[in-house]
Amino acid sequence: MNKPSIIKPDPKLDLVLERFIDVPRDLMWKAWTTPEHIVKWFTPKPWSTKECEIDLRPGGMFRTVMVSPEGKEFPNMGCYLEVVPNERLVFTDALLPGYRPSENPFFTGVVSFATEGSGTRYTAMAIHRDEAGKKQHEEMGFHDGWGKALDQLVAHVKTM
């Protein structure tokens, strides 16, 4: 179990956002793993996150309901795969809680936190089934959207 991470993003299929964040990684972890914090930053404005439910363990529920500027609700249901406190969080919508295969898999998310000086080297990856999945995510605005959400996370963490 001490082998290096098995997650290897493929540039043809996957999307990666990496940034240095001037916030300690334990606060980044808390913002990523607590519903009351998630709803504050998870979706780039004017979108919002209306609900969040978390059972923080492998196979445990990660559920959100996002709301578009027009008020349309977009529920997301998935589960966690790896939970390494302050270090790495892996979740997917390919499996529902309890590891049940889902109807509409889109991606596996991997967020990593490494201490760098007084801050955190943050990496977020989206692992897709195929090139179409990557393209769809790009067109949904992965880089801009995940980047803006990260700005919101940082702003929120500084109020914690």
Place this chain on the structure above:
Amino acid sequence: MNKPSIIKPDPKLDLVLERFIDVPRDLMWKAWTTPEHIVKWFTPKPWSTKECEIDLRPGGMFRTVMVSPEGKEFPNMGCYLEVVPNERLVFTDALLPGYRPSENPFFTGVVSFATEGSGTRYTAMAIHRDEAGKKQHEEMGFHDGWGKALDQLVAHVKTM
């Protein structure tokens, strides 16, 4: 991480095989997690398992190639989700190695081993996406097939 298992089979969707096996659980574990043993018992005769590749860690590869009596090959690719030595093994074909969502998810498998006297209480579960998945697995002969494979496993373990 010490909460009870999150895996709850649903009788409408899932299939379960439970049996007492007169073999210690560490040998059952070895038979389930070593390619050279898997190929000896994994598919009920006259089917066979031609190849097996295992990277025994969460996200690691679990690959087999089954061969029908007519010689047709059926490759299976998936990954492990939980690896608790001598106790519980969880794997799925909904995710490829490295947690990439797969094209054709069918089921998540959960095998559990509990010491009972000098033997093992063995439980195998197949967790499906929907009722159609359960039905397909039943029609493929889940109960008979997994039962026969288990007989082969026991016979093989006694030669180890």
